[in-house]
Amino acid sequence: MISYRQEIWFNVPSRRAFINITGKVAKCVAQSRVKEGLALVNSMHITSSVFINDDERGLHHDYEKWLETLAPHEPTSRYQHNLTGEDNGDAHLKRQVMGREVVVAITNGRLDFGTWEQIFYGEFDGGRRKRILVKIIGE
Amino acid sequence: MISYRQEIWFNVPSRRAFINITGKVAKCVAQSRVKEGLALVNSMHITSSVFINDDERGLHHDYEKWLETLAPHEPTSRYQHNLTGEDNGDAHLKRQVMGREVVVAITNGRLDFGTWEQIFYGEFDGGRRKRILVKIIGE
Amino acid sequence: MISYRQEIWFNVPSRRAFINITGKVAKCVAQSRVKEGLALVNSMHITSSVFINDDERGLHHDYEKWLETLAPHEPTSRYQHNLTGEDNGDAHLKRQVMGREVVVAITNGRLDFGTWEQIFYGEFDGGRRKRILVKIIGE
Numbered sequence: 001m002i003s004y005r006q007e008i009w010f011n012v013p014s015r016r017a018f019i020n021i022t023g024k025v026a027k028c029v030a031q032s033r034v035k036e037g038l039a040l041v042n043s044m045h046i047t048s049s050v051f052i053n054d055d056e057r058g059l060h061h062d063y064e065k066w067l068e069t070l071a072p073h074e075p076t077s078r079y080q081h082n083l084t085g086e087d088n089g090d091a092h093l094k095r096q097v098m099g100r101e102v103v104v105a106i107t108n109g110r111l112d113f114g115t116w117e118q119i120f121y122g123e124f125d126g127g128r129r130k131r132i133l134v135k136i137i138g139e
Numbered sequence: 140m141i142s143y144r145q146e147i148w149f150n151v152p153s154r155r156a157f158i159n160i161t162g163k164v165a166k167c168v169a170q171s172r173v174k175e176g177l178a179l180v181n182s183m184h185i186t187s188s189v190f191i192n193d194d195e196r197g198l199h200h201d202y203e204k205w206l207e208t209l210a211p212h213e214p215t216s217r218y219q220h221n222l223t224g225e226d227n228g229d230a231h232l233k234r235q236v237m238g239r240e241v242v243v244a245i246t247n248g249r250l251d252f253g254t255w256e257q258i259f260y261g262e263f264d265g266g267r268r269k270r271i272l273v274k275i276i277g278e
Numbered sequence: 279m280i281s282y283r284q285e286i287w288f289n290v291p292s293r294r295a296f297i298n299i300t301g302k303v304a305k306c307v308a309q310s311r312v313k314e315g316l317a318l319v320n321s322m323h324i325t326s327s328v329f330i331n332d333d334e335r336g337l338h339h340d341y342e343k344w345l346e347t348l349a350p351h352e353p354t355s356r357y358q359h360n361l362t363g364e365d366n367g368d369a370h371l372k373r374q375v376m377g378r379e380v381v382v383a384i385t386n387g388r389l390d391f392g393t394w395e396q397i398f399y400g401e402f403d404g405g406r407r408k409r410i411l412v413k414i415i416g417e
Binding site for chain 3: 001003005038040042043044045046070071079080081082083084089092093095096097099100101103131133135137
């Protein structure tokens with residue numbers, strides 16, 4: 001069994017953003033030399049997500065608007081979590097809707113994807129250095 | 140290490156539906172000959188889900204109604220994504236609530252499930268051929 | 279390849295609660311002797327969740343309040359599922375928002391976590407004995 005580990009770092013200047021990380025994960029898969037296995041890609045933070053969907057600007061706008069409806073950032077007094085001095089209560093909720101992690105099959109040394117599947121880092125509390133983990137096991 | 144890969148295809152005539160795929164996934168596990176391992180079951184599309192819950196008709200009605208409340212199909216002009224000519228903006232949102240994938244333990248050559256766990260394909264933009272991936276690794 | 283399996287049981291007296299299970303899962307990882315691999319932690323029930331977020335009381339209050347807004351317990355007649363004689367229709371919906379499972383990397387024999395990541399059991403229909411599964415594979 002081969003195992004492989006890599007961190008990928010981000011510093012998103014805005015509070016929220018969706019960043020396509022498919023190329024970076026594919027590079028990890030190539031480096032791992034795993035031909036058949038599983039790749040786990042997860043946020044190492046609790047106010048950001050890793051998820052798979054379409055790389056389409058209109059859709060990302062729709063996600064942004066929808067998540068703000070489900071869990072608005074303001075008023076920040078809405079969240080008891082913000083009594084700790086944070087203002088990111090909403091980000092912890094948005095992250096649950098979009099998910100912490102994806103597990104992707106590796107087949108013939110590549111991410112085994114449908115036509116439109118792309119991996120995204122979803123930032124909901126930016127303006128600081130944050131990272132994701134890529135862990136691959138297989139043969 | 141053994142690895143196994145299978146696609147399962149669907150062509151759901153209605154826009155939305157929940158289809159129990161537990162038997163099909165169990166068949167994959169048997170074919171894989173894996174006794175101890177993990178099975179990844181994921182949609183290869185971005186407007187459908189794979190999830191685990193109860194096979195109960197009333198619950199599926201509740202999910203349908205609830206998801207329409209959270210992310211209504213109409214008016215389709217509600218979603219910028221639909222400016223691309225699609226009308227499935229809502230399906231991309233519904234899929235995030237229900238999830239892309241499940242990872243299931245395999246123990247003694249079987250899906251290691253609680254009493255009521257059943258695997259479903261959740262279609263939110265039917266009327267076309269779509270598929271899921273079953274990838275199994277183990278021994 | 280090593281594989282390891284453990285069930286962890288709960289009996290939450292209240293209807294809903296969030297319980298930090300990080301220590302229990304870490305103990306499983308140690309017992310498994312896996313140094314490099316993946317740990318799957320999933321609810322074996324369909325009205326409870328396993329998820330990763332912050333161990334902060336205010337946040338848990340926010341989750342509780344938010345999930346009640348998204349999928350209220352009452353009136354129980356709101357859910358067709360409750361026609362079966364159950365009153366837990368809401369719990370099946372809440373569980374989808376919070377998720378069934380997490381997959382966590384194991385590196386150097388430990389849960390490979392960011393600073394604030396903690397694993398929780400989320401109960402949405404307590405008052406009975408329920409369990410989660412920890413399945414570990416690796417080397």
